[in-house]
Amino acid sequence: MTERIARNTSRDRAGELRVLAERTAEAALGAAPGHQLAVLDAAERLDQIAGSLERKAAKESAEPAIAVLPADATVEEVRNARRRQATRRGADVYLPSWSDMAQALPNAFLRSALFGTGRRIQAENERVLSGDQTLLVAGKEVATFQNLTLTFSGHELCQFDRQVYATCLDYYRERPLCPDECPRHVRTSFYEFACRMGNAYSVKAHKAIRASLLRLSFAQMRLRYQRMNIEVPKLLSVTFEDGEAGGDFKGSDMLLLRVTASVAELFGPGAWTAVAKEAVGYDGLTGWLASFYASHSAPRWLSVESLFALSGYKSHFRNFKASLVRALEKLKDEKTPLCSRVASYHFSKDGKRICVVRSEWRTDVRGE
Template sequence: MQKRIEALAELASQRGQEEQPAQACKVVQLPLWPESVRAVPNVCLRSALFGAIRKGRRRLLEREIIAAVEGLEIRYTGPRLDQGDLGVYESLLHLLRDQSLGQECHTTSYALLKLMGKKDTGGKGGNREILHRSLMRLGATMVEIRAVGRYSYAGSLIDDVSQDEKTREYVIVLNPKLKALFAPDQYTQIQWAIRRELEGRQLAQWLHGFYSSHARPYPMKIETLHRLCGSEAELMSDFAKKLRKALDAVSDACKDYGEAFHYRVEDGLVFLDQTPSRSQQRHIIQQEAKRKRPSA
């Protein structure tokens, strides 16, 4: 009996050694999504992490709490990020969605700019320089994310980014723990054509992303939208004017691509009527089924 026990123990040890390499090589990937959309974690869309800020010098933040919807806490360290940075991040996630997180990805400024629908222009102030600066900002970030009772993430938006001096290729690594932000109900598929239509309109792009992340948008105070988008407008009256123009721009862009986006502003509240996407419709059906399910 003793010999049998020793033999079983040795066999178990051998199996454990065989399984370790397999576990170490476990592949962690983002979910796949269609070419026409860009998948974005809701934490990026329902907060001022990628704000609608003015051009110019950016503030450096150190573990500062970022405005976000109720139930979501974000502490951020790094230079302020804007919607241009979000466009770069969306494109990077899109490019890496079929690769293993945690491993090196090699790409070029040409490939990224082409994916973003931009020309590969060099020189001071050209698209290559703008892209490079954005990648460096994203690599110099530290975010601490907590969603009440659901998930957390602490790390950089880009774990590592460098550029080969000879080939000029970018070498980029994303943290495998980012997968937590891509749980089925924690990310949104943004219609890329509509976002591209709003290029250069910071507030309009933020609004498009924010409302796209809600299957059934509820009325929002103008003051709340001002806080959540990270606006630097000092007078609420000025922001209210910009808000209406931005909402008009989103409405026009959505109409051009056959999507409904109708809003009205009453008593300082913004009401929205939009057509839920297919994934949002499935989410609504699932939520209604849960509510109707009898409790034990």
């Protein structure tokens, strides 16, 4: 009882510090130019202390990634549990719930170089469609953010693959994931899939989606997070009923998707983010930054070199800062969804660190 009270006290203190950090960061926007960096530094320090308290409480409570409910749990019980995390009801495992105006991915994907910013989709399409395996990697450690280790095997992935995978998960927004031993699948057409992605259907889009699904079907990964090992033997399985053999692709061609319950382990409390569909559709470095900062709840200083590694930027580091500024300027546009819109950004005096301030922190609060 005493330990539970102590954990709740730590969480309460962390919550208070989070609010204070957010208010301090907001105050920086109205501070005199010469004082903005100092106020942002104070906000970051408060956020770090809050994060330390939250991590301590999380370790002590050892909260499972998947909430477990009895088989006779009510619809309301399931709905409430899914607001925070993946949920098991009897034999059925559900991803968390999110708005139909957004798509969700694990923070481990949004805060790492798993889906790199390289623009090489069309070149890989031809290699993957022809069965070329030369791009496969095995046991590659992917650059990750803070207390996470991610080891990946399969075809290297890009931002287009992130969009495709988020669309695959969107099919499971209101249905349970497939049990590992069950052949159950989701059946859809290439036309419907492209529309769900927010794209117009074309033969070019058909080939790009097909090649991306093949890349994703090879993906395997192992994560180490909060002293837990999470194995994801397969991001998805896919079967095609299309005209690939004769090269006669049509929008009515069918594809059969299967995402298994092992993926739910990535959607624990505070371990996932719902990003507005429009922002999910951004490509390149702009797309990576839009999702990366959507997964945070407060400003913090990061080294430019760290962002370079995390983003999977393919050009030389000397070109990265200019690309970073261009991408952030795009995200300052008033048409950018609030979950990713940038209000301002500040470089340290030596230019080696950057602090990005999102336009809306209060209404989109999520723990680190």
